[in-house]
Amino acid sequence: METSTAIGRGPEETFKLPDDDPRAWILQYAPDDRVARWTREATSGSILAWKSGKALPKAMRAGDPVVYWRAIDPDNHKDRGGLVGVGRVISIDTEDQDGILRFPTQVTAFNDDTPLPRDEVIREAGITRRNWRGAVLVLRPEETERLDAFLRSRGMHGLIEDVPRQPRFVETHDTDYVSDRPETDRDFLNRVPLAFALAYNINKIWTVQTIAKEPRGWGRRLLDWLHFERLNRQTREPDEAAFILHLDAPWGGGKTTFANFVARILNPAAHGYDMGEKKKLKGTLLGELPLNDPSYWNREFSERRWFVVDFNAWQNEHVSPPWWNFYETIRRQCLRAILFEPGRFGGIWRGRILRRVFSWYRFQITEVIWRVGTPEMRNTLLLLLAGGLLLYWVTYSDWFITLMKPPKEGTQATDFSPMLKGMFSLAGIAGHRRRRPRARQCVPLGLDDHHRQCRQVCQCLITRRGRSDPEISAAFFLVRQPARRTCSGDCR
Numbered sequence: 001m002e003t004s005t006a007i008g009r010g011p012e013e014t015f016k017l018p019d020d021d022p023r024a025w026i027l028q029y030a031p032d033d034r035v036a037r038w039t040r041e042a043t044s045g046s047i048l049a050w051k052s053g054k055a056l057p058k059a060m061r062a063g064d065p066v067v068y069w070r071a072i073d074p075d076n077h078k079d080r081g082g083l084v085g086v087g088r089v090i091s092i093d094t095e096d097q098d099g100i101l102r103f104p105t106q107v108t109a110f111n112d113d114t115p116l117p118r119d120e121v122i123r124e125a126g127i128t129r130r131n132w133r134g135a136v137l138v139l140r141p142e143e144t145e146r147l148d149a150f151l152r153s154r155g156m157h158g159l160i161e162d163v164p165r166q167p168r169f170v171e172t173h174d175t176d177y178v179s180d181r182p183e184t185d186r187d188f189l190n191r192v193p194l195a196f197a198l199a200y201n202i203n204k205i206w207t208v209q210t211i212a213k214e215p216r217g218w219g220r221r222l223l224d225w226l227h228f229e230r231l232n233r234q235t236r237e238p239d240e241a242a243f244i245l246h247l248d249a250p251w252g253g254g255k256t257t258f259a260n261f262v263a264r265i266l267n268p269a270a271h272g273y274d275m276g277e278k279k280k281l282k283g284t285l286l287g288e289l290p291l292n293d294p295s296y297w298n299r300e301f302s303e304r305r306w307f308v309v310d311f312n313a314w315q316n317e318h319v320s321p322p323w324w325n326f327y328e329t330i331r332r333q334c335l336r337a338i339l340f341e342p343g344r345f346g347g348i349w350r351g352r353i354l355r356r357v358f359s360w361y362r363f364q365i366t367e368v369i370w371r372v373g374t375p376e377m378r379n380t381l382l383l384l385l386a387g388g389l390l391l392y393w394v395t396y397s398d399w400f401i402t403l404m405k406p407p408k409e410g411t412q413a414t415d416f417s418p419m420l421k422g423m424f425s426l427a428g429i430a431g432h433r434r435r436r437p438r439a440r441q442c443v444p445l446g447l448d449d450h451h452r453q454c455r456q457v458c459q460c461l462i463t464r465r466g467r468s469d470p471e472i473s474a475a476f477f478l479v480r481q482p483a484r485r486t487c488s489g490d491c492r
Contacts, residue, residue, distance in 0.1 A: 024066065025089070085109050184257075267307075
């Protein structure tokens with residue numbers, strides 16, 4: 001409900017205007033002001049622009065009735081003015097005309113020569129206004145009704161019924177709330193036909209890649225059956241190609257929604273769609289698509305079960321290495337689909353669970369084979385095998401057996417005993433020191449930041465240098481700060 005404060009009344013005269021109650025506005029002017037010149041051109045049906053004063057009342061609306069009111073002449077108090085005409089508000093938009101803000105009104109009746117007497121109008125309408133200052137004044141609803149009755153009794157146009165009120169145009173937007181989350185079953189932008197065309201081409205490309213025949217020998221066929229493709233650096237696809245689709249769109253452009261549509265077309269059963277029940281499909285995302293029509297969708301496409309993997313690249317943006325989470329996401333979702341995806345094996349119970357478990361284990365085994373069956377692993381195994389055969393041949397040869405027998409007394413092996421004893425004796429070290437040259441060696445040793453070294457370490461270096469090797473003459477250069485003389489003095 002709209003409310004307004006009366007214009008031109010004192011604080012004690014403030015009142016509320018309900019939006020639905022009738023109201024009228026007094027447009028007042030003095031006999032000798034500039035507005036009086038405007039009223040000279042006022043006739044029935046003409047447009048009369050009125051000054052708005054400081055500001056238009058917030059409660060004024062287009063279509064409200066107005067009464068044109070001439071104030072008391074300050075130079076001639078006998079001329080007390082009065083009601084000179086009636087009209088209505090055309091618009092509340094003001095326009096600057098010669099520095100004055102004016103809003104348009106339409107004149108219904110205007111007679112400045114013989115106005116209705118001021119005192120009579122106030123008395124008959126019951127107007128209790130005390131403050132008559134201002135260009136735009138408001139009338140109470142009850143005052144408007146009484147003034148309308150008074151004007152009709154004088155044979156003039158009324159304020160309420162005779163002056164049609166223009167409809168109040170309010171700009172509204174009747175829009176349903178739509179979430180910005182990716183859609184899965186509702187197509188607001190008609191993107192399902194494009195998703196259907198893309199899904200058809202994806203199936204067709206896969207068929208072309210896998211249906212081509214390539215001559216292969218028995219060795220290649222065996223490696224392919226065992227999933228040892230990496231041993232000969234060849235893939236199972238004859239063209240050795242991969243299909244990559246790049247979908248580019250700005251943020252909020254519907255990329256995720258479009259991907260959801262493609263995923264549901266490629267694998268309807270995994271997302272809860274039963275393609276055999278047309279009644280249940282009616283009204284859904286896939287209800288209007290010709291997925292059961294062989295002329296648009298091959299039967300081979302319907303029987304093919306795609307593994308649809310959801311990977312959120314934004315969540316894994318800063319994961320290193322980047323390929324690891326990508327691979328693990330594909331592996332985890334494929335294994336989960338084998339065990340729990342509805343409709344992949346015609347049901348999860350009644351014997352189908354054994355097929356699921358067998359497929360799950362087969363997936364695990366082939367993955368291990370694919371990881372292990374690499375050229376590097378092949379070369380390593382061949383090298384180990386060759387080394388084992390060589391060791392076996394060497395171990396069981398006659399000369400090695402003869403060599404490993406325990407030596408007899410008097411054989412040549414006993415002559416090596418002094419040499420072996422000398423190799424593991426410390427006597428040779430002492431003899432080497434006695435036989436080496438006696439030349440003295442001078443070694444300069446610089447100690448930077450001597451004040452930071454421990455006192456015992458410095459003393460050990462200086463006092464015991466002669467004991468360790470008297471043939472070496474060491475010259476020490478101590479570098480210290482002047483404030484650290486105590487430490488260096490202890491080492492002199």
